[in-house]
Amino acid sequence: MTHTLPDLEGLRLPGSKRSSKRELILNVFLRQEGHLSADDLAELIRREDQRIGRATVYRALQWMVEAGIARKVDFGEGRFRFEHSYRHPPHFHLLCKSCNRSSEFLSSDIEALIEEIAAARSFSARQSVLQIYGTCAECRTGRPGAADSGTTDLLFARDALRIAIATERSGLEFYGAAARAAKNARARSAFLRLAEDERQHLSTLEARYQKLLARDAQLESRPTFLFFKGAANGLFAAGADEVRRGVSDRQALMIGVRCERASHRFFKRYGERFEDSDGKQVFLEFADEERAHLERLIRECRLLAKRAAHRTGRRPHHRRTTA
Numbered sequence: 083m084t085h086t087l088p089d090l091e092g093l094r095l096p097g098s099k100r101s102s103k104r105e106l107i108l109n110v111f112l113r114q115e116g117h118l119s120a121d122d123l124a125e126l127i128r129r130e131d132q133r134i135g136r137a138t139v140y141r142a143l144q145w146m147v148e149a150g151i152a153r154k155v156d157f158g159e160g161r162f163r164f165e166h167s168y169r170h171p172p173h174f175h176l177l178c179k180s181c182n183r184s185s186e187f188l189s190s191d192i193e194a195l196i197e198e199i200a201a202a203r204s205f206s207a208r209q210s211v212l213q214i215y216g217t218c219a220e221c222r223t224g225r226p227g228a229a230d231s232g233t234t235d236l237l238f239a240r241d242a243l244r245i246a247i248a249t250e251r252s253g254l255e256f257y258g259a260a261a262r263a264a265k266n267a268r269a270r271s272a273f274l275r276l277a278e279d280e281r282q283h284l285s286t287l288e289a290r291y292q293k294l295l296a297r298d299a300q301l302e303s304r305p306t307f308l309f310f311k312g313a314a315n316g317l318f319a320a321g322a323d324e325v326r327r328g329v330s331d332r333q334a335l336m337i338g339v340r341c342e343r344a345s346h347r348f349f350k351r352y353g354e355r356f357e358d359s360d361g362k363q364v365f366l367e368f369a370d371e372e373r374a375h376l377e378r379l380i381r382e383c384r385l386l387a388k389r390a391a392h393r394t395g396r397r398p399h400h401r402r403t404t405a
């Protein structure tokens with residue numbers, strides 16, 4: 083996998099000269115996957131250029147950490163390891179004590195909990211480290227596990243798309259159920275339009291997913307990287323159930339508002355947290371689409387309230403809807 087280099091001019095530390103040695107070290111580092119010790123990298127560099135010493139490699143690594151190109155990780159082995167941070171979102175690690183291999187994952191639920199705890203203690207969190215030690219499936223069973231060597235960038239994009247697709251599916255289901263249950267013709271057509279929107283987004287996302295799979299033949303079978311307990315079944319699934327149990331048009335619209343708002347917030351907050359990557363792009367675009375839906379639903383809610391007020395000759399009862 084070839085990485086496009088970050089903007090080196092922008093990343094350069096004040097007063098540091100760009101040296102060709104450093105550039106070579108950077109290039110070799112960015113070609114590697116996984117977690118390298120400084121000695122591993124020094125060895126790789128030596129193969130390319132005998133004249134570059136260990137001390138130069140150490141200094142370059144230090145510079146990469148400060149410039150945000152590399153992250154230092156401590157797996158409790160008595161030495162640090164380094165991994166890319168460019169286009170590589172912060173993550174947690176599973177570490178096998180038998181084969182010493184590590185694999186990476188992310189969980190929105192764990193991150194939300196950490197944020198909640200830090201906020202409760204008014205602690206300004208800079209970095210959180212979670213390492214799970216144990217025995218991997220391969221060491222436990224002797225059977226080769228799913229290849230974990232895919233680049234995190236692709237895994238992240240794959241999982242972000244899977245979650246967005248699950249959300250669109252549940253949204254489509256929700257608006258379909260709401261349209262079938264609607265009593266008012268205007269509300270019904272609003273739900274039908276939103277369902278049509280979801281259908282279109284769904285096919286766009288599915289096409290994007292197929293395109294992504296074309297970049298790595300084994301992508302589908304690689305282990306899950308992003309875990310989203312709350313979002314796995316689609317953020318609209320509970321709303322669709324409520325509508326099926328029978329609600330008024332206004333209630334259905336309000337449930338839609340609630341689901342779209344939760345979905346918008348989820349994708350926006352999560353997308354913003356990530357560094358530049360395809361996954362981030364998917365999340366932020368999706369957050370925008372959900373915001374547009376939210377605004378349409380709020381307009382429909384107001385219209386419905388206005389018409390109801392008109393019929394009964396009363397002024398509409400304004401309930402504030404804040405996004």
Ligand SMILES: [Zn+2]
Pocket residue numbers: 178179180181182183217218219220221
């Ligand atoms: Zn193992």
Ligand SMILES: [Zn+2]
Pocket residue numbers: 117155165173175186
């Ligand atoms: Zn890692």
